[in-house]
Amino acid sequence: MKTNEIVSDTKLKKGSRELALQSYISLIPLAGGLSVSGIFFVLEMFTPLYMSLGVAGFGIAAMIGNLSFRQEHFKNEFMKVFNVKIQIENKKKIENIKKTLNNQKAVKQIELFEQKHDRFEEVLNNQLNSTSLAYQRLIGGFDQLNLIALNNIEKVLNYESNMVNIDLNYITKELETLNKKEVLTDYEESEIKSLETRISLRAEYEEKINRILSDNERALTKMDITLANLTELRKPENMKHVLQELQDLSEVLNKKAGSYN
Template identity: 25%
Template sequence: MKQIDFSQSAIKKEVTSRILQHPISIYAILFGGVGLFFWLINLFGGVILFVAIGVLAVGTISFIVNYFRKDSIQMKYITLLNAQMQQHKERVVTRLKQKLEKFREAKRLSLYSTQAEEQYEKVREKFDTFTDILQSKLDPTEITFQRFLGTVEQLYLAVLDNLEKVVLTLEGMHTTKLDYIEKRLRHLHALDNPEQADLDEIETLNKRKESWETRREKVNKLLTHNEQAMTEIDLAMSGITEAETKAGRASVDMEYARDELDRLIERIKQ
């Protein structure tokens, strides 16, 4: 899932765009402008002037009303983003739970699948704890809470997405059948007078073995990134817990922490 920007500047930009592009405002100003043009060229006489002014007034009032409703518009937008991420998270979680279990008995893959399962449980627990800490620091009805929650949810999803990559890679490794490859290589290397076909088979088997090892390294790297991410999550939770609660200071501390989480998400997705 594409990373969503919950920064104040990004949210403000989106809300401003929605205010300026509100259908009532746009069409009222457009039709009012057309009416004024017809009046200027004396196409419909004085009646069109009053109609144009009335329509323009509607557009202007609509713009003013939406401007003063910007906090409400902002909250609806952030709530929509959080709902989208929630749906994505549910889909990913369902797939992960089903797929990780099937590698438990795979001799060469169980070490990585077990670590992936443990990370899945740990990051879910950390997300719940993080949410509880946020609720203790901020009012859930505040925009700041919703923005921070969205960022934390994205961090959770970034770790889950990494786990999904791990699962997909493990599936490919599982179909490679490394035991079979090594068995064939032992047999071929034991031949006293290998034919060209045997030498060709050794070459292609080694390529598959190297491919398996490359994917194993990828899995190990993804799991390491997740471990680093969970360490950063612990540090972030500690920082938020200790954030000052003096008037005006808490929001500054929280905003700094949220920016740090944004940077962490970018590192996890690299």
């Protein structure tokens, strides 16, 4: 599953269903019973055959039970596994970005996103059991939102690297020298166009960086508003409202991310 979007009800249901079908409680007896029943049938060993079919039947019953009566359990398990994956990805990305990122505003934004996450987690711990599905969905949603923001900051790093390779001082001096000439050769005119193109590219990178940082500032503000409204999260309607706010913000950031390329 993609890690740049909040887990929807549909995706959660699908993921938990896959976990339920893969549960060893049902798979082992089902697979084991069916695999040996064929042998017993060929050998006409009917008592062991009936026993092996009974074991397989237990596996089928366990599978039906998982799908029918243990949905919440597998939804919770799915979210726990997925959240760990997101947290690891977040941690690695932060470490990699901080090693080489020069833009101080972007560095500060990373710190602010981490602070918002810590505060969000603190509020959840005060209102919900950390093993509950509601907790896992909300903390997972916030983690995914942070990851989207980090992906955008990672683009700042890429654009920074591109800008470093365009030496503005060198280009400016070359243009000054060429523009002082009264008559230009064809290759000099071509050189001017190339130099001006590089200046334009550098300006584009700078403009994209500014847009990313501006969009992240709006996301941080939205996070503050969400944090201020975290009340009575044990009520399903309140939990769903917060989750929807996180979903809406993630969609906005993802949509904007497409415009940075």
